[in-house]
Amino acid sequence: MKKVYGKREVFFVSDQDVQIIDFEELLRAIESRLASAGMYVKREAIVTILQAEEAFLLEKGVLQEYSE
Numbered sequence: 001m002k003k004v005y006g007k008r009e010v011f012f013v014s015d016q017d018v019q020i021i022d023f024e025e026l027l028r029a030i031e032s033r034l035a036s037a038g039m040y041v042k043r044e045a046i047v048t049i050l051q052a053e054e055a056f057l058l059e060k061g062v063l064q065e066y067s068e
Helices: 023-036 043-059
Strands: 002-005 009-013 018-022
Touching: 018 023, 023 043
Parallel strands: none
Antiparallel strands: 002 009, 009 018
């Protein structure tokens, strides 16, 4: 399963299907989970971490760019 972050959406790609997940929804879920753990992290930091993860996984060939 591969994931590609877009500006507003996250694409989880398998050999059979593509599921589009709203990026805003993903950010809210991460913020909520961190808050439940008593941690406050600025949204910009979360976005930066997600972008760094994407770049690393693309570089390693784990992720592939997806275009509709």
